[in-house]
Amino acid sequence: MDVSLDQLRTLAAVIDEETFDAASAALGITPSAVSQRIKALESAVGRVLVTRSKPVRVTPPGAAVLRLARVTTRLADDTANEIGIGATAGFATLPIAVNADSLATWFLPALARMPARFRAVFDVHVDDQDRTFELFSSESVLAAVTSGARPVPGCTVTPLGSMRYFACAATDFAEAHFPRGLTAQALATAPVVVFNRKDTLQHRFIADVAGHPLQPPAHYLPASADFVHGIQLGLGWGLVPELQYAALPQRDSLVHLAPERPVDVPLHWQVWSVDSAPLRALTGVVTAAAHRSLDPARR
Numbered sequence: 001m002d003v004s005l006d007q008l009r010t011l012a013a014v015i016d017e018e019t020f021d022a023a024s025a026a027l028g029i030t031p032s033a034v035s036q037r038i039k040a041l042e043s044a045v046g047r048v049l050v051t052r053s054k055p056v057r058v059t060p061p062g063a064a065v066l067r068l069a070r071v072t073t074r075l076a077d078d079t080a081n082e083i084g085i086g087a088t089a090g091f092a093t094l095p096i097a098v099n100a101d102s103l104a105t106w107f108l109p110a111l112a113r114m115p116a117r118f119r120a121v122f123d124v125h126v127d128d129q130d131r132t133f134e135l136f137s138s139e140s141v142l143a144a145v146t147s148g149a150r151p152v153p154g155c156t157v158t159p160l161g162s163m164r165y166f167a168c169a170a171t172d173f174a175e176a177h178f179p180r181g182l183t184a185q186a187l188a189t190a191p192v193v194v195f196n197r198k199d200t201l202q203h204r205f206i207a208d209v210a211g212h213p214l215q216p217p218a219h220y221l222p223a224s225a226d227f228v229h230g231i232q233l234g235l236g237w238g239l240v241p242e243l244q245y246a247a248l249p250q251r252d253s254l255v256h257l258a259p260e261r262p263v264d265v266p267l268h269w270q271v272w273s274v275d276s277a278p279l280r281a282l283t284g285v286v287t288a289a290a291h292r293s294l295d296p297a298r299r
Helices: 005-017 020-027 031-045 060-082 100-112 129-137 171-177 184-189 201-210 224-232 242-246 277-293
Strands: 092-098 120-126 143-146 155-170 192-194 218-220 238-241 254-256 263-272
Touching (some): 005 031, 005 060, 020 031, 060 092, 092 100, 092 277, 100 238, 100 242, 100 277, 155 171, 155 224, 155 242, 155 277, 171 254, 184 201, 192 201, 192 224, 192 238, 201 238, 201 263, 224 238, 263 277
Parallel strands (some): 092 120, 092 143, 192 218
Antiparallel strands (some): 155 238, 155 254, 155 263
């Protein structure tokens, strides 16, 4: 394929910014120039690469070319930064996907350990650990903490360990709703706190304990700190990460409803197989932090 770096960079910008106009602003060129570059790229490969919708979506052939764009622009930016002509004052931008619970516990300290010499800035996308795999698969990020152990073509996968969760509730809530423990009847009627509508962890736990799916009343609190705080305030019960529970200043405000039934969620680090020094360094600090924070027995 006879394609240019500018065309590939424009394709990535269109997908990241979701519209041609927003991509033009991000690239500092006119919307007409964005359209012309995409048309020229599509002519060069002989395929339609993006849908002209709002938001713009990548087509299946476009996903393959977008992968090329991610890898090629990453290498070009690394080279430019290394020789001191980077367009962002020598900083490399690393788009990463991570689940909210990891970000709230062990992942952010990992980013803080990134060696300063790599001059990296992070574009963090937060979603459920199952959804972060989709972000990675759709070429939106260069690396991700995911629940998916199956490698995307062109990437490497490293097991990180498992995040352990325990069903918890405020003392008064537990006494009112679970006087006889986690019975199916109690689980069907007791309000549950859920992170968001993509979060299936609580409902999978309910189905496992009750023996069949149930749909109790649910509160949706899409922030890790608010999720736990809502449980502490007695809004409902929920699965609290062990790491987050251990860091609470008032742990005695919560009781374990089923300490004998922890839920372990395996996590993996997926990263594109690009010969990039910043990505290699990022992989090093992330895996080291995971190994310090996640139980090796569950890795």
